[in-house]
Amino acid sequence: MLKINNLHNKVETQDGEEKAILKGLSLEVPAGEVHAIMGPNGSGKSTLSYVLTGRDGYEVTDGEMAFLGEELGELAPEERAALGLYLSFQYPVEIPGVPTITFLKEALNAQRATRGEEEVSAPEFMKLIREKAKQLNVSMDMLKRPVNVGFSGGEKKRMEILQALVLEPKFLILDETDSGLDIDALKIVSDGVNALRSPERGMLVITHYQRLLDHITPDVVHVMADGRIVKSGGPELAHELEAEGYDKFIGEAA
Amino acid sequence: MTAILTHTQAEKALIGALDGATGWRAHLREATQRDGLPTRRNEFWKWSDLRRAANDVSGVGRLDVTGLDGLTNVKDGDRIELAVAASAGASAADAALVVPAGASVTLVETLKGAAGSLGNWHMTIRLEAGARLDRVVITDHDADAVFVGSAEIELAETATLNQTMVDTGARLSRNETHVTHPGQGASITMGGAYVLAAGRHADTTNLVHHTGPGGVTQQLVKGAVASGGHGVFQGKFIVDRAAQQTDARMTHRALMLGERAEIDAKPELEIYADDVQCAHGNALGTLDETALFYMRQRGLPKARARALLIESYLAEPLDRVQDEALRERLKASLRARLGALI
Numbered sequence: 001m002l003k004i005n006n007l008h009n010k011v012e013t014q015d016g017e018e019k020a021i022l023k024g025l026s027l028e029v030p031a032g033e034v035h036a037i038m039g040p041n042g043s044g045k046s047t048l049s050y051v052l053t054g055r056d057g058y059e060v061t062d063g064e065m066a067f068l069g070e071e072l073g074e075l076a077p078e079e080r081a082a083l084g085l086y087l088s089f090q091y092p093v094e095i096p097g098v099p100t101i102t103f104l105k106e107a108l109n110a111q112r113a114t115r116g117e118e119e120v121s122a123p124e125f126m127k128l129i130r131e132k133a134k135q136l137n138v139s140m141d142m143l144k145r146p147v148n149v150g151f152s153g154g155e156k157k158r159m160e161i162l163q164a165l166v167l168e169p170k171f172l173i174l175d176e177t178d179s180g181l182d183i184d185a186l187k188i189v190s191d192g193v194n195a196l197r198s199p200e201r202g203m204l205v206i207t208h209y210q211r212l213l214d215h216i217t218p219d220v221v222h223v224m225a226d227g228r229i230v231k232s233g234g235p236e237l238a239h240e241l242e243a244e245g246y247d248k249f250i251g252e253a254a
Numbered sequence: 255m256t257a258i259l260t261h262t263q264a265e266k267a268l269i270g271a272l273d274g275a276t277g278w279r280a281h282l283r284e285a286t287q288r289d290g291l292p293t294r295r296n297e298f299w300k301w302s303d304l305r306r307a308a309n310d311v312s313g314v315g316r317l318d319v320t321g322l323d324g325l326t327n328v329k330d331g332d333r334i335e336l337a338v339a340a341s342a343g344a345s346a347a348d349a350a351l352v353v354p355a356g357a358s359v360t361l362v363e364t365l366k367g368a369a370g371s372l373g374n375w376h377m378t379i380r381l382e383a384g385a386r387l388d389r390v391v392i393t394d395h396d397a398d399a400v401f402v403g404s405a406e407i408e409l410a411e412t413a414t415l416n417q418t419m420v421d422t423g424a425r426l427s428r429n430e431t432h433v434t435h436p437g438q439g440a441s442i443t444m445g446g447a448y449v450l451a452a453g454r455h456a457d458t459t460n461l462v463h464h465t466g467p468g469g470v471t472q473q474l475v476k477g478a479v480a481s482g483g484h485g486v487f488q489g490k491f492i493v494d495r496a497a498q499q500t501d502a503r504m505t506h507r508a509l510m511l512g513e514r515a516e517i518d519a520k521p522e523l524e525i526y527a528d529d530v531q532c533a534h535g536n537a538l539g540t541l542d543e544t545a546l547f548y549m550r551q552r553g554l555p556k557a558r559a560r561a562l563l564i565e566s567y568l569a570e571p572l573d574r575v576q577d578e579a580l581r582e583r584l585k586a587s588l589r590a591r592l593g594a595l596i
Contacts, residue, residue: 087551087552114555
């Protein structure tokens with residue numbers, strides 16, 4: 001479903017210098033599977049999520065990344081979103097003045113328009129969002145508030161998953177979704193993510209800690225260090241990392 | 255040494271248009287005769303060189319105003335709509351409104367300057383005790399219009415002024431408001447939004463003079479300027495010694511939508527009382543790139559994401575318009591202009 005081959009990229013640092021972050025990353029996530037990427041800070045995990053979704057300043061310098069057979073490199077972020085790529089942000093962005101419900105309806109219909117599908121009518125949309133909001137314990141009052149404005153860290157993450165439930169993407173990238181969550185919120189968010197697991201959908205779960213993976217059990221765990229995947233294995237690899245730390249893998253990357 | 259002023263063709267045309275004028279128009283004629291049109295050497299006009307902007311204007315034009323009937327026999331609940339239209343050439347007109355004690359009135363002025371116009375429009379407004387005026391000014395000028403709208407507003411005790419302006423600019427558009435604020439239960443909310451495409455200039459200039467104790471003034475002006483557009487904000491609060499316990503807040507914030515956007519701002523406080531709460535804030539910024547990416551990641555096309563961000567940024571001062579239909583009309587006029595500059 002998602003095929004990444006020998007991916008390289010550079011970003012511009014604050015002093016205007018170019019810095020290589022991804023240095024030949026290869027990865028394949030078939031439909032129906034959940035893969036986790038674990039790695040120390042600075043290994044390039046978040047950069048990978050931005051490169052895949054097309055953020056300005058995160059252009060590919062070498063290698064390929066294809067989603068459902070389509071090369072992503074030349075596509076705008078909104079085109080990738082319409083193809084079905086969804087990024088749950090590590091730090092969801094506040095958009096003052098735009099009610100969440102308005103934003104979500106615009107987003108859903110924009111994606112549908114790009115795919116040549118019909119718009120969802122207002123009553124249909126209300127029915128849809130009521131149902132999904134209930135699933136995540138989100139009140140209608142929260143949905144009327146501007147996107148992420150005044151929400152706690154946990155509420156923001158819950159809203160990210162709610163948006164995914166409404167937009168029904170084909171592939172989810174969860175970037176440090178567990179950060180800022182207490183135990184109860186972690187459970188609600190994980191239940192939401194697990195509800196999205198399906199044979200047609202793939203997921204990439206980026207995390208620093210193994211904690212999230214107790215709730216969202218991955219099929220494959222990859223260890224990332226210095227811009228590459230240095231080891232892949234089953235769920236037990238996450239426990240190994242938690243027990244022994246990243247040090248021995250970082251050695252392997254050098 | 256006295257410099258000898260040679261009048262430009264626009265100045266000659268304006269003086270000609272005001273031949274035999276009385277009142278405010280006679281003052282305008284004398285000032286133009288004596289000093290010419292203001293240039294940037296005049297501190298009060300330093301970012302809006304009217305003489306230069308009006309360079310191509312010639313001949314006497316007409317300033318047509320419809321709806322003037324509404325200004326007589328004003329009573330509570332009235333809604334007065336004035337449509338002010340300047341044809342090519344120099345022209346000037348003025349009108350007066352008195353809002354009677356205790357009455358609540360809405361005044362909407364639509365200003366429309368044609369290409370090659372130099373229009374001057376002035377309102378003299380008095381709010382009697384306990385009166386309320388919701389004043390809305392909307393501009394809809396040709397890109398080659400020059401238009402100066404101004405108002406002299408005086409409040410009595412316990413009167414309320416709520417003024418909102420939407421300016422989409424012109425070759426030069428200036429909206430100037432001078433208010434005398436007596437405090438003593440009177441309060442002022444004034445603000446607005448400007449959206450400027452390339453080649454358009456809008457100048458919001460306000461002076462609020464607090465003369466008595468306990469006055470409240472809230473001002474919020476927001477703008478969005480594309481490359482090649484020029485926004486000007488000049489705000490001044492004067493607080494007399496007698497105006498103790500004045501609470502006056504002035505805020506101007508604007509977005510630069512391109513590298514060649516130009517915005518000049520001069521917020522000023524002149525305070526002679528010692529027990530007041532006065533503040534001014536001025537902030538210029540660019541569109542939040544992270545928010546843009548977030549919106550695009552959810553599927554919104556870039557242009558739509560930008561429009562939504564700008565619209566929501568500008569909405570705040572317009573949300574202070576209480577009449578919902580009027581508020582939506584203002585937002586729609588901004589939205590229409592936004593579409594063209596994204």
